[in-house]
Amino acid sequence: MSADATPARIIEAAGPIFAAKGFEAATVREICHEAGVNLAAVNYHFGSKEGLYVATVRQAHPNRLEQRFVPDQPAGATPSQRLRGFVWAMISRLLELKAAEWQWRLLFREITDPTPICRELLQEHFRAGFGALLAIIDDVVDPELPLHRRHQIALSIVGQCVYYRSATNIIPMIVGEDELAAHYKAEMLTDHITGFSLAALGLGPPVGSAPGSNHRETCPERRSDP
Amino acid sequence: MSADATPARIIEAAGPIFAAKGFEAATVREICHEAGVNLAAVNYHFGSKEGLYVATVRQAHPNRLEQRFVPDQPAGATPSQRLRGFVWAMISRLLELKAAEWQWRLLFREITDPTPICRELLQEHFRAGFGALLAIIDDVVDPELPLHRRHQIALSIVGQCVYYRSATNIIPMIVGEDELAAHYKAEMLTDHITGFSLAALGLGPPVGSAPGSNHRETCPERRSDP
DNA sequence: AATTGTATCAAACGATTGTTTGCCTCCAGG
DNA sequence: CCTGGAGGCAAACAATCGTTTGATACAATT
Numbered sequence: 001m002s003a004d005a006t007p008a009r010i011i012e013a014a015g016p017i018f019a020a021k022g023f024e025a026a027t028v029r030e031i032c033h034e035a036g037v038n039l040a041a042v043n044y045h046f047g048s049k050e051g052l053y054v055a056t057v058r059q060a061h062p063n064r065l066e067q068r069f070v071p072d073q074p075a076g077a078t079p080s081q082r083l084r085g086f087v088w089a090m091i092s093r094l095l096e097l098k099a100a101e102w103q104w105r106l107l108f109r110e111i112t113d114p115t116p117i118c119r120e121l122l123q124e125h126f127r128a129g130f131g132a133l134l135a136i137i138d139d140v141v142d143p144e145l146p147l148h149r150r151h152q153i154a155l156s157i158v159g160q161c162v163y164y165r166s167a168t169n170i171i172p173m174i175v176g177e178d179e180l181a182a183h184y185k186a187e188m189l190t191d192h193i194t195g196f197s198l199a200a201l202g203l204g205p206p207v208g209s210a211p212g213s214n215h216r217e218t219c220p221e222r223r224s225d226p
Numbered sequence: 227m228s229a230d231a232t233p234a235r236i237i238e239a240a241g242p243i244f245a246a247k248g249f250e251a252a253t254v255r256e257i258c259h260e261a262g263v264n265l266a267a268v269n270y271h272f273g274s275k276e277g278l279y280v281a282t283v284r285q286a287h288p289n290r291l292e293q294r295f296v297p298d299q300p301a302g303a304t305p306s307q308r309l310r311g312f313v314w315a316m317i318s319r320l321l322e323l324k325a326a327e328w329q330w331r332l333l334f335r336e337i338t339d340p341t342p343i344c345r346e347l348l349q350e351h352f353r354a355g356f357g358a359l360l361a362i363i364d365d366v367v368d369p370e371l372p373l374h375r376r377h378q379i380a381l382s383i384v385g386q387c388v389y390y391r392s393a394t395n396i397i398p399m400i401v402g403e404d405e406l407a408a409h410y411k412a413e414m415l416t417d418h419i420t421g422f423s424l425a426a427l428g429l430g431p432p433v434g435s436a437p438g439s440n441h442r443e444t445c446p447e448r449r450s451d452p
Numbered sequence: 453a454a455t456t457g458t459a460t461c462a463a464a465c466g467a468t469t470g471t472t473t474g475c476c477t478c479c480a481g482g
Numbered sequence: 483c484c485t486g487g488a489g490g491c492a493a494a495c496a497a498t499c500g501t502t503t504g505a506t507a508c509a510a511t512t
Binding site for chain 2: 024123130137153155166175179182192
Binding site for chain 3: 027028029039040042043048049
């Protein structure tokens with residue numbers, strides 16, 4: 001039986017548990033019970049609990065997460081459409097995190113509460129996703145805009161998306177459960193964030209006007225930074 | 227000796243430890259050793275470790291955190307100036323979180339990894355800060371804009387600010403240490419986020435054009451230091 | 453003076469943790 | 483048939499955790 005070999009079964013059981021509880025709170029006993037293996041199997045095959053964690057994260061990384069941030073786009077898509085595609089891929093994945101595969105949750109936990117082991121893995125992954133967003137931005141901003149300004153624009157867009165996940169616990173306290181259920185689905189948030197960001201970039205109408213009313217085009221110039 | 231009474235000394239010692247390690251990882255032994263009191267003092271005065279945690283959060287809340295989000299503004303401040311003041315208060319406090327008082331770090335930890343106990347405390351606190359931002363937004367958007375749209379605008383602004391804290395670990399991996407040190411100080415980020423948000427609201431020039439090409443100072447808004 | 457209640461202390465308790473220990477079975481190579 | 487190593491097993495180990503205990507000191511009250 002090499003298909004359900006013990007080390008693979010342990011990793012399969014450890015993934016969701018590590019993802020749900022974190023490294024410290026997860027117990028070897030629960031993992032082994034879930035995997036249906038003996039308690040001593042973890043230390044036999046992986047040396048220690050830490051060794052199991054490294055093996056689990058290492059397997060979670062490349063298999064499923066490589067280009068999830070970069071959805072397939074039609075060839076002739078406009079920058080606005082590509083930006084919306086990026087935001088939607090990010091938002092939908094973040095909001096469905098609870099139901100998502102454990103690989104994603106484990107990676108997300110590594111972001112907010114990092115284990116020193118996995119720096120290179122994360123660096124490679126997030127640089128790829130961030131680069132895809134930068135490529136979109138580069139097409140719509142002044143080519144002479146400094147790199148750090150373009151980075152900040154990208155971070156503003158990513159920040160809006162991520163906030164709906166990292167603040168899952170306080171957003172209902174602020175807007176209420178009813179409004180949350182009615183107006184905070186993935187597609188609506190994508191509309192808002194895309195519209196907000198396109199307006200900031202001068203590619204769309206400003207937010208803040210009620211639907212149906214006409215808005216004047218003001219302030220076409222830029223401001224000089226200090 | 228009511229000045230250095232044992233319960234007060236325990237809370238003083240427990241605050242930084244809870245803030246640094248969280249409820250689970252913090253140990254009663256370390257707290258008591260730091261406070262210079264006996265191990266049994268926690269359960270004697272607070273009933274349990276949980277009781278101590280509640281008392282600690284309860285004391286952290288009202289004393290120092292009530293209106294930190296709402297800096298004092300001059301009476302005739304424009305909405306742009308008030309928005310910049312709000313962003314600056316939030317950004318500067320988030321970025322200096324490591325050096326900040328333990329009360330702030332403890333509250334921030336409750337946001338990302340909440341303990342079910344403190345819901346009401348947090349709700350009251352964040353509703354106050356969020357209300358201050360909403361009051362600014364209400365002055366510049368169409369009065370008929372639905373409430374949830376105004377909420378989303380406020381969340382977009384808050385999200386940009388918070389992201390620089392919650393992604394502390396991956397931002398240097400993306401932009402590099404040099405750029406981080408050069409262009410991501412509190413004031414520069416305040417400039418960027420304020421400019422980005424004002425542009426999205428139609429109150430300022432769009433971001434994305436290089437500085438120094440052609441200046442046209444027709445927009446009246448200008449920043450003000452807090 | 454005797455009593456009561458509060459506060460502190462060292463010590464131990466019970467539970468849970470990651471890890472280690474012998475002993476068992478199995479099976480391919482001699 | 484014998485043998486030796488790999489893998490699996492129940493059990494125990496050592497450390498740490500929050501909590502409890504019983505004794506003691508001290509102040510206020512009766």
